Amino acid sequence: xxxxxxxxxGIMGSSLAYELxxxxxxxxxxxxxxxxxxxxxxxxxxxxxxxxxxxxxxLMAKYNxxxxxxxxxxxxxxxxxxxxxxxxxxxxSEADRKHLEMLYQRGLANGVPDMKILxxxxxLAKEPNITTEVVAALYAGTAGITGPWELAIxxxxxxxxxGADLMLDAEVTKIEKMDGYYRITTxxxxxxxxxxxxxxxxxxxxxxxxxxxxxxxxxIPRKGEYYILDKVQGNLTNSVIFQCPNEMGKGILVAQTVxxxxxxxxxxxxxxxxxxxxxxxxxxESIRKAxxxxxxxxxxxxxxxxxxxxxxxxxxxxxILGESKDAKGFFNMAGTKSxxxxxxxxxxxxxxxxxxxxLGKVExxxxxIKNKKHPHFMDLSPEEKAALxxxxxxxxxxxxxxxxxxxxxxxxxxHRKAGGRTIDGxxxxxxxxxxxxxxxFCGPRVLEILARELEVKPDEIxxxxxxxxxxxxxxxx
Numbered sequence: 001x002x003x004x005x006x007x008x009x010g011i012m013g014s015s016l017a018y019e020l021x022x023x024x025x026x027x028x029x030x031x032x033x034x035x036x037x038x039x040x041x042x043x044x045x046x047x048x049x050x051x052x053x054x055x056x057x058x059l060m061a062k063y064n065x066x067x068x069x070x071x072x073x074x075x076x077x078x079x080x081x082x083x084x085x086x087x088x089x090x091x092x093s094e095a096d097r098k099h100l101e102m103l104y105q106r107g108l109a110n111g112v113p114d115m116k117i118l119x120x121x122x123x124l125a126k127e128p129n130i131t132t133e134v135v136a137a138l139y140a141g142t143a144g145i146t147g148p149w150e151l152a153i154x155x156x157x158x159x160x161x162x163g164a165d166l167m168l169d170a171e172v173t174k175i176e177k178m179d180g181y182y183r184i185t186t187x188x189x190x191x192x193x194x195x196x197x198x199x200x201x202x203x204x205x206x207x208x209x210x211x212x213x214x215x216x217x218x219x220i221p222r223k224g225e226y227y228i229l230d231k232v233q234g235n236l237t238n239s240v241i242f243q244c245p246n247e248m249g250k251g252i253l254v255a256q257t258v259x260x261x262x263x264x265x266x267x268x269x270x271x272x273x274x275x276x277x278x279x280x281x282x283x284x285e286s287i288r289k290a291x292x293x294x295x296x297x298x299x300x301x302x303x304x305x306x307x308x309x310x311x312x313x314x315x316x317x318x319x320i321l322g323e324s325k326d327a328k329g330f331f332n333m334a335g336t337k338s339x340x341x342x343x344x345x346x347x348x349x350x351x352x353x354x355x356x357x358x359l360g361k362v363e364x365x366x367x368x369i370k371n372k373k374h375p376h377f378m379d380l381s382p383e384e385k386a387a388l389x390x391x392x393x394x395x396x397x398x399x400x401x402x403x404x405x406x407x408x409x410x411x412x413x414x415h416r417k418a419g420g421r422t423i424d425g426x427x428x429x430x431x432x433x434x435x436x437x438x439x440x441f442c443g444p445r446v447l448e449i450l451a452r453e454l455e456v457k458p459d460e461i462x463x464x465x466x467x468x469x470x471x472x473x474x475x476x477x
Contacts, residue, residue, distance in 0.1 A: 001193040002026040002165075003359055005184055007172055007208055008200035009033075010041035011341055012333045014152040015348035016198060017159035018078070023356060024363050027164040028192060029156065030184070032171035032204075034466040035425045036418055037152035039202045041341075042428065043277065043309025044224070045253060045266060046148050047240055049339040050087060050140035052107030052115065053250065059319040061110045063343035063350075068142055070345040078158050079371050080151040081258040087143035087240035088118075088127065090294055091136040099244045100138045107140070114141030129236050129295050143240055145258050148341055149428045153418060154371055160417035161369045167192075169466055172201075175211040177327065182212070196329045196355055203274045203312045205320075205334035213324040219335065221274050221310040224266025225283040228305040230436050233298070234260045241294050250338060252290035254298070259431065264291050264298065270313070277308040304436050311337040321347055322354060329358060374412060374430065378404040399449070400442040402435020407449060414453045421454060423447060424464035447471075 003025040006013045013029060014036065020027055033039065048071050054060035075082035091097045100117055107115050116139050123130060123137045130137075160166060167190075174185040175197065184192040199208045206219040240255040254264050267283045284306065291298060314320055314335025324330045333351055336343070356362045375388060377395055388408070389396040395408035413420050413429040420426040423433065423446055432446050433439030439446070447470060451458040459471040 001181060001195065002028045003194070004028070004196050004198060004355060005030060005182070005192055005194035006198040006200055007031075007184075008039075008202055008205075009036035009152065009156055009166070010039050010200065010202055011037070011148055011152045011155075011344040012202075012336055012347065013198070013200035014155035014159070015344040016200065016333065016351055017164050018155040019348045019352040020355065021159040021162035021164050022365060022368050023352075024365055025356070025359065027159065028167060028194065029159070029164060030167045030170040030172060030186070030192070032169070032187075034169055034462070034464065035420075035422060035428075036156045036166070036168070037149040037428070038464070040309055040311060041152050042149040043226075043307055044148055044311070044341060045226075045255070045263065045338070046145055046257060047087070047253070047255065047338075047341070048082070048144040048146055049342045050107065050115070050143040051110050051112045051339070051342075052103045052138070052140060053245055054106075054110065054339065056106060056109045059321060060339060060343065063319065063346040064339040065111050066346035067339075067343040068144075071144065071146065071342070074345050075146060075151065077370070078151070078154040079373050080154045081147040082144060083146075083258050084142065084144040085239040085256065086139060086141045087242060088123065088130075089138040089140075089242045089244060090123075090130065090134050091138075091244065092133050092293065093135065096244050097136050100136060103138055112140065112142065115139065127237055127239065127241065129297060130241065131292075131294060131296050133293070145240065145255060146341070147258050153429060156418045157416055158369070158371050161371065162365070166418055172208060172211075175208070175330075177212060182329065196331065196358060198331045198333060198351070198355070200333040202336075203310050205312060205332065209324070209332055209334065212327045212330050215325050217320060217335070218315040220313040220315065221271050221276065222313045222337065223269045223271050223276060223308055223310055225279055225287065225308040226263055226265030226306065227284070227287060227300065227303050228257075228307070229262040229264065229298070229300070230302040230304050231260045233262045233302045236262055236295055236298065243290070243294060252287055252294070254291055254295050259434070261304075262298075266309070271310070274310065277310065279306050279308050283308075304438060312340070313337050319343065319347070321351060323358070331355060372416070375409060377406045377409060399445050400432035400435065402437055402442075403431045405430055405432040405442070410446060410449050411453055414450065421450065422462050422464050422468075423450070423470065426450065
């Protein structure tokens with residue numbers, strides 16, 4: 001039996017595991033996918049929001065502002081990417097200007113620092129590629145960008161370094177209330193017993209909650225489609241450019257990513273299928289039309305990737321955090337649409353306190369192991385590169401030419417806790433295949449390295465999901 005079973009390894013579950021692993025509790029992370037952070041966390045805007053958009057007094061407002069303040073130190077602590085860029089909400093009319101003033105006042109009420117409303121000339125001086133139709137903008141200096149899946153992976157890695165266990169391909173099909181504990185059954189028939197259960201299952205959080213609680217809620221998957229542009233377009237903006245938000249979300253944004261690409265999107269469409277991450281021609285057309293209002297000169301011929309993700313929109317209208325009213329020891333961390341990514345570190349702090357209080361008399365560990373730094377070869381000085389190659393010659397072999405990723409970095413990623421074992425898993429951890437050719441050249445080499453290091457046959461390596469085969473067999477012997 002474990003003290004805490006966490007269902008879901010996205011940014012919510014991983015943040016909680018990271019905090020709980022600082023204490024003398026046994027933790028098991030379960031996920032239905034073949035890798036961690038393989039749901040909403042791998043497919044969103046990657047924005048660390050300032051906190052002016054959430055309604056005053058809501059959990060979203062509380063945890064957004066608090067989470068934002070935690071981000072920089074957290075990312076340094078676990079070796080994840082983060083950059084404070086600031087953000088702009090653009091106004092194109094006097095009606096929009098009134099909306100900016102409302103957001104500004106809401107931000108003040110929420111405790112957001114470093115905000116100001118800029119006039120047209122001030123906006124264009126800071127962001128010259130914004131369209132000249134802009135009349136004003138709300139600037140928020142605390143907004144930033146991160147690598148959501150990289151952060152979640154690093155958090156799981158750290159939790160495992162400090163004693164947590166991980167069970168992948170473990171779709172939960174049943175949860176039973178027992179006498180003082182819960183019994184979890186997975187799709188393949190495995191049983192897990194836990195004193196407490198945390199529901200961090202993203203768009204499936206309603207399904208998990210309703211297995212044990214009559215206090216039900218509904219999660220509506222809201223699909224968002226995106227463009228990712230090559231780094232040659234990276235000078236379009238150095239920050240995050242929003243338009244005035246509406247009832248469906250924060251609207252179409254244009255932003256630089258932590259790795260220097262440009263992300264444009266998302267659309268916002270409520271869907272019934274919790275697995276619907278399809279891309280549509282209509283979605284892309286609407287993105288291009290809306291984004292041209294912010295920045296006209298976006299060259300979509302430099303598009304290198306399109307994707308779609310699902311946000312967990314709860315019918316409660318706010319985050320759902322805490323112990324279930326009618327299922328003691330069962331905790332929800334649900335309904336975490338935007339600003340969920342920003343809020344996760346703060347939500348994890350509060351929820352970990354609730355769980356520790358429920359368990360009672362839990363001591364903090366005397367030592368908390370930190371993540372080993374991941375060597376980013378191309379960021380090193382010539383002297384540091386030479387020293388690393390002398391120590392391990394694999395760092396002298398470039399595998400991904402687009403992103404300049406070495407064999408040594410890939411091998412390091414494979415052999416970490418929660419290490420990569422799929423083509424996309426390696427891509428999310430150290431970026432081979434994330435460049436302009438999207439793995440056209442390096443993909444076969446990454447497959448060979450994975451098969452060698454994991455000591456499996458090449459046709460056992462999959463793209464991402466367990467069924468996503470690449471090779472079907474030999475063509476000749």
